Amino acid sequence: MSTSHFRLFAALRPLSFVSAAxxxxxxxxxxxxxxxxxxxxxxxxxxxxxxxxxRKWYPASLTKLMTVYTVFDxxxxxxxxxxxxxxxxxxxxxxPAAKMYFKPGxxxxxxxxxxxxxxxxxxxxxxxxxxxxxGTQEGFVTRMNGEALKLGMTDSHFVxxxxxxxxxxxxxxxxxxxxxxxxxxxxxxxxxxFSLEGFTNGQQNVPNLNMLIGRxxxxxxxxxxxxxxxxxxxxxxxxxxxxxxxxxxxxxxxLAARADATANLLQKGFTTQxxxxxxxxxxxxYGVGQDQVTDIGADICxxxxxxxxxxxxxxxxxxxxLSPYIQPMDHDPQFVFAGLIPGQDPQPAxxxxxxxxxxxxxxxxNVPVPMPRPTSF
Numbered sequence: 001m002s003t004s005h006f007r008l009f010a011a012l013r014p015l016s017f018v019s020a021a022x023x024x025x026x027x028x029x030x031x032x033x034x035x036x037x038x039x040x041x042x043x044x045x046x047x048x049x050x051x052x053x054x055r056k057w058y059p060a061s062l063t064k065l066m067t068v069y070t071v072f073d074x075x076x077x078x079x080x081x082x083x084x085x086x087x088x089x090x091x092x093x094x095x096p097a098a099k100m101y102f103k104p105g106x107x108x109x110x111x112x113x114x115x116x117x118x119x120x121x122x123x124x125x126x127x128x129x130x131x132x133x134x135g136t137q138e139g140f141v142t143r144m145n146g147e148a149l150k151l152g153m154t155d156s157h158f159v160x161x162x163x164x165x166x167x168x169x170x171x172x173x174x175x176x177x178x179x180x181x182x183x184x185x186x187x188x189x190x191x192x193x194f195s196l197e198g199f200t201n202g203q204q205n206v207p208n209l210n211m212l213i214g215r216x217x218x219x220x221x222x223x224x225x226x227x228x229x230x231x232x233x234x235x236x237x238x239x240x241x242x243x244x245x246x247x248x249x250x251x252x253x254x255l256a257a258r259a260d261a262t263a264n265l266l267q268k269g270f271t272t273q274x275x276x277x278x279x280x281x282x283x284x285x286y287g288v289g290q291d292q293v294t295d296i297g298a299d300i301c302x303x304x305x306x307x308x309x310x311x312x313x314x315x316x317x318x319x320x321x322l323s324p325y326i327q328p329m330d331h332d333p334q335f336v337f338a339g340l341i342p343g344q345d346p347q348p349a350x351x352x353x354x355x356x357x358x359x360x361x362x363x364x365x366n367v368p369v370p371m372p373r374p375t376s377f
Contacts, residue, residue: 035251035261036173039269040280042184042237042244047283048274049265053174055289056155057250060225061121062171062233063163065179066156067130068117070144071110072187074133082111084132085341091137092127095162099124101348107341115199115338118223119208126162137161148175151182152281155290165227170293173248178280180222180235180246194221194237201339201347211259211321212236214329216266222246224258228301229293236262238270245269251296253305256312256319263323 036052059066074080086109088102100122102108108116108125110132116125127137134140137160144158153175159166184191197214198207212219221237231251238245247265252258299305312320339347 035249037247037249037261037265038173038177039245039247039265040177040181041269042181042246045181045279045281046274047177047276047278047280048245048269050173050278050283052287052289053177053283054155054172054285054287056170056172056291056293057233058165058169058227058230058293058295059156059158059163059171059176060227060230060233061163062176062223062225062235063158063161063169064117064121064126064225065176065183065223065235066144066148066158067126067140067161068114068193069151069179069183069187070140070147071114071129071133072183072190073147076187080110080133082109082114084110086110086113086125086128086132088124088128089131092124092131095123095127096164098122102128102340103345103348106344108339109341112199112338112340114193115196115336116206118193119196119199119338120206121162121209121224123162123164127160130161148179151178153178155285163225163227165229173250174280174283176235176248177246180237180248181280183222184237184244184246191220194223195219196336197333198335199338200335201337203347203349205333205335207333210234210236211255211319212238212263212266212326214331214333215326216263217325218270219266220244228297229295231296231300232258234258234262236266238266240270243270251294253300254309254312256321259319259321259326260323263325267323267325 036055036057038050038053039048040046041048071080075082085107088104088106090104093102093104098121100116100120102124110129113125113129116122117129130137130140134143140161141158144161148156148158153171156171156175157168159169163169195213196208198205200206209224210221216238218238218240219236220239222235225233232254233250233252236247236249245266247262247269249258249261249265252261
């Protein structure tokens with residue numbers, strides 16, 4: 001990597017990398033125990049590994065994959081197209097960060113909206129998209145839940161399209177795997193949306209929150225998510241030699257931990273033989289946590305959690321990635337356009353959201369944690 005590339009990489013992605021000696025040691029470090037996770041082969045549906053896959057969990061911004069699936073289904077039905085204008089309503093504009101800070105009445109195409117949803121995880125755009133398809137957010141959420149049931153997501157329920165905290169919103173690692181496999185199988189023509197390195201609106205470049213894109217061999221998706229009660233979550237996907245794996249990792253304690261766990265799990269799937277013959281369809285419910293939604297907010301949004309996250313930063317604040325399978329990006333990130341339809345007011349200026357710190361990322365009280373803490377992303 002050239003000096004100019006490295007500087008750009010450092011500015012866009014606050015990561016640092018361990019030494020080769022440490023990397024060798026880490027190849028044997030397993031996923032953190034007690035974190036729900038699952039690994040699935042997309043082509044066969046075979047479950048390669050799972051733990052606590054049926055524990056109910058707050059989905060945070062992983063919810064946006066259900067939103068996107070519902071959007072793709074509406075396109076398939078001829079209800080909307082990628083060129084359809086999406087209008088920012090007052091309700092959409094009022095959503096807390098992470099957001100684009102668009103003004104009520106401004107418009108962008110559905111194509112731009114999808115790119116923004118999947119790269120920046122913008123909560124305002126999620127609501128605008130929901131209203132464009134469902135008429136109201138509530139109408140769209142009803143449709144989301146209908147799609148989830150048709151897919152067999154029997155332990156999931158959604159109350160909004162963006163994953164912000166809300167009573168009655170929950171899912172499981174198994175259900176999220178069902179959703180992710182369905183996205184890859186049912187809508188292969190839209191796979192490119194999940195592997196974008198970033199977007200530009202002409203004034204600012206916004207890199208993907210998924211730290212595996214461009215840094216893990218074959219990485220091509222899918223989504224990250226965070227609220228206090230759920231911790232740091234990631235759905236990953238990667239394709240090698242025509243074989244695609246998807247992973248779901250829930251409840252890690254930092255941005256670095258979710259990236260490391262996702263990379264290690266996917267790598268394990270590509271390089272080892274599975275221990276069982278279960279598929280997503282044959283895997284039976286098991287374990288504790290099926291009756292109520294797990295809340296780990298006291299560990300995540302607390303002095304203890306802040307201390308843990310501070311230890312995942314180096315002396316200049318860059319995120320320390322430990323997985324030996326995540327490498328520095330070897331090229332300048334590619335930013336596709338995603339912004340307002342030309343002819344409107346100028347794009348909003350970059351906002352001071354502390355998206356990568358892991359201690360603050362906006363200002364919202366995350367139910368059910370009774371303290372002001374980060375928003376969802």
